[in-house]
Amino acid sequence: MLYFPLQDLEAAALNLDDPEHLRIHSLETFGTHDGPGVRMVVFVQGCQFRCVYCQNPDTLDVHGGMLIGIDELVKRADRQRSYFGKDGGVTVSGGEPLLQRNKLTTFFKALHAIGINTCLDSNGRLNDAATHELLEHTDLLLLDVKHINDEWHHKLTGLTNKNTLDLAAHRESTGKRMWLRYVLVPGWTDQPEFLEEWAKHFTRYKTVDRVEIIPFHQLGSHKWDLLKMNYPLKGLEGPTLEGKKAAVHTFNKYFNNVVLK
Numbered sequence: 001m002l003y004f005p006l007q008d009l010e011a012a013a014l015n016l017d018d019p020e021h022l023r024i025h026s027l028e029t030f031g032t033h034d035g036p037g038v039r040m041v042v043f044v045q046g047c048q049f050r051c052v053y054c055q056n057p058d059t060l061d062v063h064g065g066m067l068i069g070i071d072e073l074v075k076r077a078d079r080q081r082s083y084f085g086k087d088g089g090v091t092v093s094g095g096e097p098l099l100q101r102n103k104l105t106t107f108f109k110a111l112h113a114i115g116i117n118t119c120l121d122s123n124g125r126l127n128d129a130a131t132h133e134l135l136e137h138t139d140l141l142l143l144d145v146k147h148i149n150d151e152w153h154h155k156l157t158g159l160t161n162k163n164t165l166d167l168a169a170h171r172e173s174t175g176k177r178m179w180l181r182y183v184l185v186p187g188w189t190d191q192p193e194f195l196e197e198w199a200k201h202f203t204r205y206k207t208v209d210r211v212e213i214i215p216f217h218q219l220g221s222h223k224w225d226l227l228k229m230n231y232p233l234k235g236l237e238g239p240t241l242e243g244k245k246a247a248v249h250t251f252n253k254y255f256n257n258v259v260l261k
């Protein structure tokens with residue numbers, strides 16, 4: 001994994017309304033955590049959720065980050081394509097990519113035009129015609145369904161899970177692939193009854209070909225301090241081995257391909 005600073009992109013910084021530029025936080029080359037194979041990962045800037053466990057709080061501000069031309073990103077992906085192999089490609093993660101869904105449709109169409117696989121990592125916050133258009137050009141959707149109970153989802157993220165569940169249903173209706181992601185947080189998302197409910201909700205989905213459980217960790221906590229933001233989960237330990245095994249056991253009852261990250 002290689003993160004590189006964006007100073008070399010400063011020349012690309014133009015105004016926000018320019019449809020040809022994406023507002024991004026950073027780029028990762030040779031990413032192996034966000035979708036299949038080796039991927040160029042574009043972390044976009046801006047998110048409307050406020051997850052208590054967010055490990056990238058520096059991506060939340062919709063006015064932060066840097067603007068980069070979509071054509072520049074396509075050129076970078078093209079230069080890296082020999083590393084992608086048959087499974088890899090480009091993933092857009094965040095932040096929340098759907099905030100820039102029209103521009104991402106342009107980006108994904110351009111990638112498809114040169115034969116590069118596209119993957120979108122989203123919290124599903126928006127579910128409208130423009131989102132559906134983007135999903136048409138998304139080979140694989142990585143959908144973060146953060147809690148099945150709406151009250152808990154509010155506590156966890158500040159917003160409802162309704163749009164996310166509706167977006168999952170939409171994706172299912174299109175027959176196109178998705179992976180579901182679940183961050184396991186002790187005391188917040190590990191309640192046995194809600195793990196069961198989450199799994200039952202999706203068990204009949206034919207387009208879900210993998211479920212990823214991502215154990216909570218504290219690796220991003222220092223960023224909250226740097227931003228002088230109050231970190232709600234300060235000092236919380238990640239899930240125990242037993243906690244992780246219990247979640248895997250529950251999901252294994254309902255899905256064929258459960259991966260503990």
Ligand code: SF4
Nearest residue numbers: 047049050051054095
């Ligand atoms: S959706 Fe992702 S980027 Fe947004 S607050 Fe939650 S964890 Fe952070």
